[in-house]
Amino acid sequence: MAHWNSRGLRGSALEDIINVTNEYYRRHGLALFQKIPTPITPVQVDNQKHTITLAYFEQSSTVDYIGVVQGIPVCFDAKETAQKHLPLQNIHEHQLLFMEDFCAQQGLSFLLVYFSTLEEYYFLPVAVLRQYWDMAQNGGRKSIPYQAFEKQYQIQQKGNGILHYLDTLAYYLEEQAQKGETPC
Numbered sequence: 116m117a118h119w120n121s122r123g124l125r126g127s128a129l130e131d132i133i134n135v136t137n138e139y140y141r142r143h144g145l146a147l148f149q150k151i152p153t154p155i156t157p158v159q160v161d162n163q164k165h166t167i168t169l170a171y172f173e174q175s176s177t178v179d180y181i182g183v184v185q186g187i188p189v190c191f192d193a194k195e196t197a198q199k200h201l202p203l204q205n206i207h208e209h210q211l212l213f214m215e216d217f218c219a220q221q222g223l224s225f226l227l228v229y230f231s232t233l234e235e236y237y238f239l240p241v242a243v244l245r246q247y248w249d250m251a252q253n254g255g256r257k258s259i260p261y262q263a264f265e266k267q268y269q270i271q272q273k274g275n276g277i278l279h280y281l282d283t284l285a286y287y288l289e290e291q292a293q294k295g296e297t298p299c
Contacts, residue, residue, distance in 0.1 A: 148182030188222035200258035218299035236270035
């Protein structure tokens with residue numbers, strides 16, 4: 116069973132940026148997203164500091180965010196890496212399967228990836244994630260290289276720290292429509 120410890124706050128700065136962005140989108144009537152918490156059961160609590168020092172996950176998490184954008188159901192997971200690749204070990208098979216099931220229900224699934232050393236954010240469609248996942252399962256590389264993240268899917272952070280991922284999402288949907296392909 117998985118356990119939570121002090122590593123539990125990894126990616127919290129990225130999560131904060133996404134939460135601020137999602138609140139901006141909600142206030143402006145552009146989208147509505149909810150952060151999906153991972154249920155934990157505390158095992159040890161520091162009563163003096165009022166903190167959980169050891170806990171276990173009650174169940175496998177799915178994705179970080181679920182919502183709707185102008186009538187389109189959307190789910191995504193946020194990943195951060197300090198390397199020039201995204202290690203696939205940071206993604207669990209049940210997350211990939213959930214995102215694919217979400218797509219099968221005509222929703223849109225993706226990863227929002229932050230390359231912290233480069234200070235760059237990218238949209239990665241779940242179909243691309245699946246390609247690299249399958250290659251890794253067949254003995255290929257165990258990560259997605261930075262070069263695989265297409266520049267047209269780079270997400271810009273502008274004004275008030277807002278991460279404009281809806282712009283990139285709209286571009287992706289238009290591109291898929293022009294190709295006559297189903298997005299996901």
